[in-house]
Amino acid sequence: MQVQLKKYTLPLKHTFSISRESHDFQDTLIAALTLNGQTGYGEATSNPYYKITTESMVAEIGNISSEIENFDFTTPEIFHAFLVGKGLSNFAICALDLAAHDLYGKLLGKPLYEIWDTTTEQYPTTNYTIGIASIEVMLAKMQEMPWPIYKIKLGTSDDVAIVKELRKHTDAIFRIDANCAWTAQETIYNAPILKELGVEFLEQPLKADDWSGMEEVMHHSVLPVIADESCIVESDVEKCALHFSGINIKLTKCGGLTPALRMIKKAKDLGIKVMVGCMTESTVGISAIAQLIPQLDFVDMDGALLLKSDIATGVHIEPSGKVIFPKGNGSGVQLLD
Known part of the structure; x- marks a missing residue:
């Protein structure tokens, strides 16, 4: 199995800011695995919060x-x-795991959701994220991209x-x-003020290790709270179920689709909501x-x-939030260059 790596610097449409950082570009690593003509x-x-760079992953x-090239790939x-x-770090594993799943689907001639016995007849609408900025800039971003659901940093x-x-300027869900x-x-x-303003849920309001604080929030918040930084890997799901209404799984943080599928099942077994983020x-x-x-x-x-x-x-995601799935198999991905 041949492995190839390529680093990219992705330019953003606008400066993207959250509570701890801002950036205009995103460095990313693409891994390609080739076997039997597919x-x-x-x-x-890359992610400075987790001290991951494209160079470190390469x-x-x-x-x-x-060893990868000599690996007898089956699943x-x-x-x-x-x-x-x-x-390997979970980020590096993620790049390879996603490539392996895409390859697997292409070898079998099926998209991954079919391999997993699911259909695309019903699915949740993705939000569109508005980063921290002046109110004027945040409004301009919303007007530039009318969307049914906004995630507001x-x-x-x-x-x-x-938020007020x-x-x-919009009736969209926040x-x-x-x-x-x-x-x-x-x-x-x-929470009650934001609920009145049409907010659906809060994501990771507290520091990742503030479990006592989250227990207090769980007992007193009128809005559901979703774990992000507190839920990194599979072993975090059970603890998060005691302190949050749901979890946000990031493929890069947990190590790809393979553990994400197990985390989804675990969360559902525990009766909490499941989100996947990017x-x-x-x-x-x-x-x-x-x-x-x-x-x-x-x-x-x-x-x-x-x-x-x-x-x-x-x-491809349309302005309505509708997802257009590619005709290709696996994840349906093809690089442009």
Whole structure:
């Protein structure tokens, strides 16, 4: 099995800001696995919060490239277990795992959602993310991209005022993501005001390790709260079920589709909501996420919509939020160059 890696710097349409950082570009790594005339593509973005760069991922994968090329590929799950055994970071594993799943589907001649015995007749609508900025800039972004659901990034001194102003200009559903910037008291105080303003849920308002604070929020918040930074890997799901209404799974953080599928099942068994989110991936990563949407309650897969230019074809999302699935198999991804 041949492995190829390519680094890209993806330009964003607008500066993207959350409570802890801002950026105009997103570095990403594309992994390609080729076997029997078929090539599968996977992706993992760099992330300063988790100290991951494209260079670090290339180095990790490069150290075992000969073993990958000699690997007797049968299923993505067996390949994933092999990668875990080699001690790679979850981000590097994600790029390879997504490529393995795409390859597997192409070898079988089926899209992944069919292999998983799901259909695309019903699925949740993705939100479109509005990063932290001045109210004028946030409004301009909303007007540029009319959408049925907006995820609004907060973590400022005027969070409620921002939502009040944005609400004057749209009837869309709002979701709030504070990216760990609030306290339990702020969350409990803000929740009823935000509920009246049409907010559906709050995502990770508290610091990732503030479990006592989240327990307080669980007992007193009038809005559901979804875990993000508190839910990284499979072992986090059970603990999150005691402190959150649901979890947001990120493929890069957990290590790809293979563990994500297990996390989805575990969360459903525990009776909590399931969301899958993105990390400003190109259409390569977004197309992998899209294969999961029949199994989800919520989805945040707007990453490619935030880019000035893309690097691949695959899943396409219309302004209504409707997902157009590609005719190709696997994740349906093809690189543009």
